[in-house]
Structure formats: structure tokens, C-alpha cells
Amino acid sequence: MMLDEQTRRDFPILARIVNGRPLVYLDSAASSQKPRSVIEAMARYYETSHANVHRSIHTLGEEATELYEIARDRVQRFIGAGAREEIVFTRGTTDAISIVAEAIGRTLRPGDEILVTDMEHHSNLVPWQVAVRDRGARIRSVPLVGEGILDLTAVDRLLSERTRVFAFAHVSNVLGTINPVAELVTRARRVGALTLVDGAQAVPHLPLDMSALGCDFYAFSAHKMLGPTGLGVLYGRRSVLESLEPARGGSEMIKEVWVDRATWNDLPWRLEPGTPPIAETVGLTAAIEYLEKLGMERVREHEHALAVHAVELLSAIPGVRVFGPRRERGAVVSFAVDGWHPHDVAAALDAEGIAVRAGHHCAQPLMRWCGVVGTSRASFSVYNSVEESALLAHAVAGLGAAP
Amino acid sequence: MISVTRPVLYSEAIRERWRRPRFRGELSGATAIAEDVNPLCGDRVRMQLTLDNGRVSAARFAGDSCAICTASADVVAELVQGRSRAEAVALGAADVLGVLQADVRPTRMRCVTLPISVLAKALS
Numbered sequence: 001m002m003l004d005e006q007t008r009r010d011f012p013i014l015a016r017i018v019n020g021r022p023l024v025y026l027d028s029a030a031s032s033q034k035p036r037s038v039i040e041a042m043a044r045y046y047e048t049s050h051a052n053v054h055r056s057i058h059t060l061g062e063e064a065t066e067l068y069e070i071a072r073d074r075v076q077r078f079i080g081a082g083a084r085e086e087i088v089f090t091r092g093t094t095d096a097i098s099i100v101a102e103a104i105g106r107t108l109r110p111g112d113e114i115l116v117t118d119m120e121h122h123s124n125l126v127p128w129q130v131a132v133r134d135r136g137a138r139i140r141s142v143p144l145v146g147e148g149i150l151d152l153t154a155v156d157r158l159l160s161e162r163t164r165v166f167a168f169a170h171v172s173n174v175l176g177t178i179n180p181v182a183e184l185v186t187r188a189r190r191v192g193a194l195t196l197v198d199g200a201q202a203v204p205h206l207p208l209d210m211s212a213l214g215c216d217f218y219a220f221s222a223h224k225m226l227g228p229t230g231l232g233v234l235y236g237r238r239s240v241l242e243s244l245e246p247a248r249g250g251s252e253m254i255k256e257v258w259v260d261r262a263t264w265n266d267l268p269w270r271l272e273p274g275t276p277p278i279a280e281t282v283g284l285t286a287a288i289e290y291l292e293k294l295g296m297e298r299v300r301e302h303e304h305a306l307a308v309h310a311v312e313l314l315s316a317i318p319g320v321r322v323f324g325p326r327r328e329r330g331a332v333v334s335f336a337v338d339g340w341h342p343h344d345v346a347a348a349l350d351a352e353g354i355a356v357r358a359g360h361h362c363a364q365p366l367m368r369w370c371g372v373v374g375t376s377r378a379s380f381s382v383y384n385s386v387e388e389s390a391l392l393a394h395a396v397a398g399l400g401a402a403p
Numbered sequence: 404m405i406s407v408t409r410p411v412l413y414s415e416a417i418r419e420r421w422r423r424p425r426f427r428g429e430l431s432g433a434t435a436i437a438e439d440v441n442p443l444c445g446d447r448v449r450m451q452l453t454l455d456n457g458r459v460s461a462a463r464f465a466g467d468s469c470a471i472c473t474a475s476a477d478v479v480a481e482l483v484q485g486r487s488r489a490e491a492v493a494l495g496a497a498d499v500l501g502v503l504q505a506d507v508r509p510t511r512m513r514c515v516t517l518p519i520s521v522l523a524k525a526l527s
Contacts, residue, residue, distance in 0.1 A: 341469035343444055343514070344421075348412050360445035373445050373467045402422050403412055403470040 003294065003302040004385040010035040010290075011383050021353030024388045029173055029201060029332045029379030030357050031223050034287075038227060041286035042279045053278055054252060054269070064278055071281035072268070074288045079218070080209035081235055085267040088234040088241070089276050093200040094123040096219035096234035097167070099271060100196055101127035102247035104165060110136030115158055115166040115193070117142040117150055118369055119175060122362040124167050124198040142168070144369055147325045148175040155187055163193040170202035170218075174361045174375065175324030176307060176332045178202075185214045194240065200224055204381065205303050205331050207296035216240045222280060226382075227287035231280035234271070241267050250274045291382075299382055303331035306380040306389050313393035320396060323370055334361070334375040339402040345376040348403070352395050413470055414505040421470035426480035430463040437525035441517050444469070448476050450521045452483070459483045459491055464518065471503075471511055476518035478502045483522060492526055494519060
């Protein structure tokens with residue numbers, strides 16, 4: 001049985017009719033849909049167990065705290081982290097990256113460098129730009145070659161003892177390129193640089209093992225992996241997290257407070273100021289359970305097959321250009337249609353019930369490399385079918401010469 | 404592959420001005436120039452105007468934008484010609500939509516208003 005035949009009925013929203021047609025949702029890279037089990041777990045939490053975590057000495061508070069900390073254990077196991085203290089809950093991928101960039105930013109000295117790549121999402125560029133500002137540090141970037149892969153010779157040239165952090169995406173949200181994380185981490189470690197991996201487009205689609213990747217930080221969002229919005233995860237190697245001086249203060253993250261100073265709580269709470277998104281972590285637990293039941297190896301195979309199928313169908317259409325590697329790719333397919341602006345493509349497809357993303361995908365430096373203002377992008381998840389990628393190609397083929 | 408019968412996406416006026424804009428191009432001797440982008444999609448519009456005695460005597464637009472935004476820029480360049488500075492600044496989305504004979508969804512309204520705000524910037 002195809003994966004989508006098993007999963008489809010678990011996602012209530014997929015029964016929607018959009019513009020008179022059954023919804024074909026091909027925008028999961030922006031935000032995935034949610035299975036009933038996630039929606040119900042969050043509702044059940046609010047109906048039966050909600051209270052604030054950690055400080056409430058009453059039954060509901062204990063239940064909420066237990067659920068919150070169970071989510072941490074589930075995330076730890078799901079991504080193969082060595083210890084629960086290495087899992088920090090954040091508001092999203094952007095927030096997770098910012099927590100690291102803010103903390104390291106305060107330690108940057110003139111001449112220090114942050115290395116990024118030309119395929120980064122703005123979320124893995126702008127926090128670093130803010131971090132280096134006024135500190136005499138600078139950002140350098142790894143260029144792309146060929147179908148849109150990192151220039152590995154340039155990586156070695158750009159990494160030096162001045163490099164404090166090498167920050168890069170695991171999977172490009174535009175090209176679908178899968179970067180060789182372990183290899184890049186090894187090279188960065190040779191010069192003593194820390195590594196931060198933006199895993200937003202990888203965690204929902206690939207089996208992961210932090211111990212095999214070896215990176216210092218790994219950031220991702222719940223809402224792209226069948227979970228709720230407003231929640232992200234920062235994984236950090238324990239020894240590195242220990243050395244990270246918190247840049248943000250508030251409740252939860254302290255041991256003892258005076259009016260003019262405080263001592264910090266233990267990890268991971270030290271990096272979680274304020275009341276966290278509790279119901280969202282309950283939803284994330286349900287999302288992880290859902291993905292684990294499917295099996296991430298099977299998820300990867302299914303989505304890879306859909307992406308490769310879409311690449312083949314789309315690139316066979318005259319006037320259509322597909323970006324990124326043809327075979328070694330993640331679950332996103334970006335394309336351009338002659339005579340059509342990407343927004344008009346998205347509007348035309350929407351009229352047929354097909355939801356795709358169009359625009360710069362928060363990757364403007366990459367758009368410049370591609371030589372376009374934006375692209376149209378189809379992205380796949382566990383509920384998408386081969387028929388849907390064929391429907392997409394059929395609709396694109398029928399667009400005609402111009403809007 | 405068989406062709407699909409698609410519903411008409413945009414009004415005839417939008418489609419016509421996207422395919423054959425009348426005021427796209429460079430304006431040599433332009434006296435007021437402005438450019439801006441739509442942060443949501445990266446679309447870019449540049450307006451070039453020539454002002455004679457406080458009146459817009461010529462206008463052209465350039466840039467990289469979707470059909471709605473391009474059509475809007477074309478209409479703005481057309482409508483603004485012959486207007487005084489005050490009359491030009493008063494140009495609004497309703498005027499453009501009237502010429503385009505189109506209702507635009509809220510998510511695409513910025514495509515209509517970008518050329519209008521670029522015009523205001525050029526005149527300020």
C-alpha cells in the first residue's frame with residue numbers, strides 16, 4: 001500500500017474542496033497539515049490537563065509539566081540526541097537560530113567570521129547579520145556550483161581559525177539539495193568552528209541521528225513536521241550548551257534572583273525563559289508518534305519518489321525549468337514557467353485546487369543565483385500521492401503561453 | 404497531454420496589459436525616479452516621471468513583477484500623465500482597479516498598490 005493511501009484519511013483538512021476541486025496540498029514545506037491525532041491531543045490537553053508548567057504544585061500543574069517533559073524525551077529519541085538536556089524548546093526554527101546567534105554574538109571579536117551559504121533561508125542569515133553588527137565581525141558565504149550544490153573546495157578556503165560558526169541548511173527549502181552535514185561538520189571542527197544546522201526542511205522528511213551528524217546545534221520547527229505552529233526545537237551538544245551564556249532572561253531560566261543579578265537554572269531550562277508553548281509540545285509528541293509509526297525510512301522513500309516523479313514530469317514540459325539536483329533531493333521541487341510570473345502560476349493552480357508556494361521563499365540570495373525574482377514550488381509530505389504530482393504537471397502543462 | 408479548460412484567471416484588461424504593456428520602458432530625462440520591492444514576493448517596480456511646471460508630462464515603469472502588479476504599474480503610468488503633483492498623489496487603488504475591471508483578493512492587493520506607493524515615493 002502506498003503511504004498516502006494509509007495516511008490520507010488521518011488529515012481532516014484534505015477533504016476540503018477548493019475552488020470547486022478537491023484540495024491538492026503541495027505546500028507542506030511552508031507548513032504541513034496536521035493529522036487528527038495531533039489536533040485531538042492538543043484539544044484533550046486543554047480540556048483535561050492545562051496549567052502552567054514547573055511552578056504549579058497541584059495536580060494539573062504536575063500533569064502539564066509531565067506532558068511537557070515527555071515531549072522533550074520524545075524529541076530526544078526522534079532525532080537521536082544523547083541527552084534530554086540537549087533539547088531546548090523554542091518558538092520555531094528562526095527563534096532557535098536566534099538564541100544561538102544572540103548568545104554567540106555577544107562574544108564576537110573584531111575579525112571573527114560567521115560562515116553561511118548562498119542557499120540559506122533568511123532565518124539563517126539575518127540573525128547572524130544582527131549578531132555581527134557593531135562587533136567588527138563579518139559574514140562570509142559558501143557559493144554554489146552545478147545544479148545548486150555547495151562548492152566544497154570553497155568551504156575549505158573559507159573556513160579558517162577566524163570562523164566562529166559555520167551555519168548551513170541540511171536541506172535547501174528551494175532547491176531540495178541535501179547537504180553533506182557530517183562532512184561539513186568535520187571540516188568546520190578542523191578549524192575549531194562551531195556548526196549550526198538549519199534542519200527545518202530535513203526533520204519532517206529524513207531519519208535523523210544527531211550523534212552521526214556530529215553538529216553542535218540543530219534547529220527545526222514543529223509545524224513543518226505535522227505538529228502545531230509556534231513551537232521549535234534547538235538541539236545543542238551538551239558541552240557547547242553549557243558554555244553558552246544565555247542572552248535572554250525571564251522566569252523558568254533562573255535558580256535565584258536578586259534585583260540586580262541572578263543565577264541560571266540547569267540545562268535545558270536555562271535557555272527557555274517565560275511560559276513555554278505547552279499545548280504545542282503535546283501536539284509535537286503526537287506528531288512524532290505519528291511519524292514514528294509510519295517509519296521515517298518509509299517517509300523518506302515515499303516523498304523522494306514523489307519529488308523525483310514531479311521533476312521528471314515538469315522538466316518534460318516545454319518552457320518549464322526545474323531548479324536543483326535531479327535525483328539527490330529533498331521533498332521540494334521549484335520551477336519556472338516561460339511567460340509566467342511565479343505568483344500568476346500559483347494563482348492559476350489555486351483556481352484548480354492546487355496549493356503551491358510562489359515567490360522568493362525567504363531565500364533572496366539564492367534567487368539571485370538562480371537568476372529569477374522567484375519560483376513556484378511544490379513540496380510533498382506523507383499524505384501526497386503520485387496522482388497529485390501528475391495533476392500538478394497536467395495543470396502546469398495547460399497554462400499556455402501567458403496569463 | 405490534453406489541454407485543460409481553465410477558468411479565466413484575470414480580467415481581460417489585466418491580461419492585455421501583462422502581455423502588451425503600453426508604458427513599460429525607460430524614460431530619458433526623467434526628473435523623478437523611485438523604486439521599491441514587495442517584501443512578500445520580491446517583486447520590484449521602478450517608476451520614472453518627467454515633471455514640467457508641476458505636472459507629470461510623461462511616465463514609464465520598469466521592473467520584474469506578476470501580471471497584476473505589471474498591469475497596475477501600466478495603468479498608474481497612464482493615469483498619472485497630465486496630472487498635477489497633488490492629483491497624481493491622490494491616485495488610489497480604486498482608480499487602478501476601475502481601469503483593470505477587476506476584483507483582487509486581499510492577498511494580492513499589494514500587487515495593485517506597489518506601483519501606487521512607488522509613484523508617491525517618486526513625487527515626494
